[in-house]
Amino acid sequence: MTTTRRRSNAAAWIAFWTGLAGLLLMPIPLFIGLILGGGLSLVAAVFAVIGLLKGLARGGAGIAPVVFAAIFIALTWGGISIGGGTVW
16 A cells, blocks of 8 residues: 655745735734735735646646635735725
């Protein structure tokens, strides 16, 4: 019986969770959401690039959280661009 060890892409999961947190915190008014949500989305973008590079080096393993993180980041930046986190 052979056991295979599942390799995890930690940077991709950090990007996923920080991107989700940024998206959820972005609607807070009075620039709090802009600072919290925008800051977390920038951190998520850095980890998403790292996770993508690691995933591609492993033959594409562990890229799914990066894709979702990119969607969260795009939604957060889109929300900020129309006034989210500043005044509601």
